[in-house]
Amino acid sequence: MNELIKNKTDWLPISWIPSTNSTEWRKFVKENGVDGAVRGCYQVALVKDIEAIGDNLVHKAIGYNGKAKDVIGRTGGIRAPKGRHGARVYIDKYNLDRAKDVVIRYLIVDDVENKELELERLIHTAHQEKFGWDFAWREASGGIDGKYDKILAEVEYLTSKQMIGIIGEIMQLSKQKALQEHEEKLINTLQSE
Secondary structure, three states: OHHHEEEEOOOEEHHHOOOOOOHHHHHHHHHHOEOOEOOEEEEEEEHHHHHHHOOOOOOOOOOEEEEEOOHHHHHHHHHOOOOOOHHHHHHHHOOOOOOOOEEEEEEEEOOOOOHHHHHHHHHHHHHHHHHOOOOOOHHHOOOHHHHHHHHHHHHOOOOHHHHHHHHHHHHHHHHHHHHHHHHHHHHHHHHHO
């Protein structure tokens, strides 16, 4: 895993993540990137866990592991006050302070197609084997685990009338889903006999 990493940053406050074309962004891209982007992975954790995590790439306290062809662009959604990145939704849900409670580090790889994907797979696989998950903040996932929290975060932007309208639609969808799940269970029971 370490052999894929060209450079690893220190842990930085989430509030550090620079916006595109800022002085800090230009400096970071000049030191680590190619053609205006930095390819790699990123890890998010709580400040209180940094000492325990140490230099490890795999640790039970690492909240989120992600990848991107442009890590700064991708993680901007964690920094942004209304960002939609799953880690941002998690930060908001638990009322964490972006400047004081949460940090990020970047694992920069060579500018080779899918190198970041290769590193992320190795990190996720190691986490799965050791802990049974890709990262500790499962609710921050773009998969099933994260959908519930993301839906709740999105509902915040609706009016009360829109929320009431959605309740009716959700009731209809949940009835359909329950019927579908029951039918699948019945079919599986009959097939196993």
